[in-house]
Amino acid sequence: MLTVIMAGGRGTRIAGIAGDIPKPLIPVCGKPVLEREIECLRAQGFRDIIITVSHMGGKIMDYFGDGSRFGAHISYYFEKEPLGNAGALFRLRGEMARSVDDSFLLLNADSVFDIDFKRLVNAHETKNADVTLFTHPNSHPYDSGLVITSEDGAVTQWLSKEDSRPKWYKNRVNAGIHVIRQSVLDEYMEALADSRKISVDNAGTNGNESTIVPDGKTDLDRDILKPLAGSGRMYAYDSPEYVKDMGTPERFYAVCRDYEAGIAVSKNLSRRQKAVFLDRDGTINVYKGFLRDIDGFELLPDAAEAVRRINESGFLAIVVTNQPVVARGEVTFGELAEIHNKMETLLGEKGAYLDGIYFCPHHPDSGYEGEVAGLKFDCRCRKPKPGMLLKAAKDFNIDLSESWMVGDSETDVMAGKNAGCHTGLISTDNSCSEKPQDRPGADLTGASLCELVDRILNGKDNCGQYENA
Ligand SMILES: [Mg+2]
Ligand SMILES: [Zn+2]
Structure with a gap:
């Protein structure tokens, strides 16, 4: 599949790191970030790459050349005047048509990523989507744009950070990685032709072919993708893989630390x-018996800190x-989703x-009044059965051991x-001093989630006092 990488950003906020080289060439752990991305693509068979460049684009072209040094075939589109981040796509339309696939991968070189592209493309093809957005939860959803979907992943709303948002929302953010059917570009052009906001660009990619292009700048999100929300043709692909913006020096150093520690690749x-x-x-929220009312959902004081440490x-x-x-008929699926939105928002x-x-x-x-009969059965997911963990393991390729x-x-x-995991039990009494026979058999016991998470992440799989007991 053809890959287009948008590398024309000016990267002014990160200029303090290396003002004389374009952002895609800034080294992360000794290797330019764009080189890491091209290696990641090539290793998965994505060898046909077009890079759109402008600011200090000559340096990028000199470094990567025709791509043969990296086992890829790379060509370029040099934006002489600013076209918006999608403007170049229309000038590349003729070149794209030579690809055997009707969709292409579109990546934003402003972020650093290491993802399973084949899995993303599979999801796109399985849904028969026109557009698939790579989406993920991030550590600052409150100032990020949000993607809202229906249950099957079709994007129903795409909110900018400036738009008003629901009080409680799912933490799902667009990561700037997309699979797009080429015909989406043609449709946009046809709509523009109807309103006559187009011109013939005689300086088309090949010099001798004229290309019909939009006048002025075209913004990918605003002009092309967002209008597809609610159409049933654009899907979100949720993934926990590593995609991080490195737009500020602070974020850049965080990315370097993650590469150093092997986290991005893993x-x-x-x-x-x-x-x-x-x-x-x-464990995460204060226990109040069966939680039926969203107002009763309250985070435990150390929950966010513990989860943040896991994230890092x-x-x-x-x-x-x-x-x-839900089976008892006391909370609907919709109400439960809203409670979980509150958990994610907090x-x-x-x-x-x-x-x-x-x-x-x-x-x-x-046999109870008000119950949802269809949910009353001996399922495989209700803990202590391992069904939910097994499902997650399948979804995320998790090694349960x-x-x-x-x-x-x-x-x-x-x-x-039952799932074959290590186990940790939060116990408010001083469990470490309990006799082993009194313990329910957890590998670790601690007074709080934070304490347990710390010990898990630091590689201690036993409570010291327990060992001495
Ligand atoms: Mg519990
Ligand atoms: Zn169940």
């Missing part, structure tokens, strides 16, 4: 992942929660995010053991 979903599975009630560690943070209130305000939320809406005992299940009840510990 989060590529083609590699085996490790996760910390988290119970919800009593390279482990995935995944909630697995039994919610029999965590996001403190820089923490979840890579996945799995819930069991079932309950085995039937390298993962942890942490919760505040024996049910959580049993679910973790």
Whole structure:
């Protein structure tokens, strides 16, 4: 599949790092960020690459040449005048048509990424989508644009950071990586032709072919993609893989640390992942019995800090929660989704995010008034059964034997053991001094989620006092 990389950004905010080289050539751990990305693409068979350049573009062209040094075929589009980040695409339309695929991969060189592109393209093809947006939770959703989808992943709304947003929202942010069907560009041109906002560009890519192009600048998100929200033709592809903006010196140094620690590469979903599975009630939020009312959802004081540490560690943070209130007819699926939106919003305000939320809406005992009969059965997902963990393991390529299940009840510990994970139990009494026979068999016991997470991430798999007991 043809890949277009937009590398024309000026990168003014990061100029302090290296003012004399264009942002895509800034080295991360000794290697230009764009070179890392091209290597990642080429290793997955994406060898045909067009790079659009402008600011200091000559340096980028000199460095990568025709791509043969990197095992790829690279050509360029040099923007003489600013065309907006999508303007070049129309000038490249003729060249794209020679690709055997009707869709192309469009990447923004403003961010650093290491992702399983084949998986993304598969999702695009499976949905038969016109556009697939790579989306992910990030550590600052409150000042990021948000992508809202229906249950099947079709994008229903795309909110800019300036737009008003729901009080509680899912932490799902567009990462600047897309698969786009070429005909989407043609449709945009046809619509423009109707309103006559087009001109013939005689300086088309090949010099001798004229290309019909929009007048003025074209912004990819605003002009082309956002209008597709609600059409049923654009889908979000949620992924926990590594994609980070390096637009400021602070973020740039954070990216360098992640590469140094091997975190960026390890989060590529083609590699085996490790996760910390988290119970919800009593682990992330204050335990109040069955939670039916969203107003009753309140984060535990250390929950965001604990989740944030997991986020920074390279482990995935995944909630697995039994919610029999759905089967009992006390909370609808919609109300549960809203409670989870509140959880994500509150965590996001403190820089923490979840890579996945799995819930069991079932309950085995039937015969109660108001129950949802179809959810009353002995399912495979209700903890202590391992169904939710097994499903997550499949979805995210997780190695369960390298993962942890942490919760505040024996049910959580049993679910973790049944899935083959290490287990951690939050126990408010001083569990470390308990006799081993009194303990429910968790590998680790601690007074708080934060304490457990710290010990998990620091590689200690036993409570010191327990060992001495
Ligand atoms: Mg619990
Ligand atoms: Zn279930």
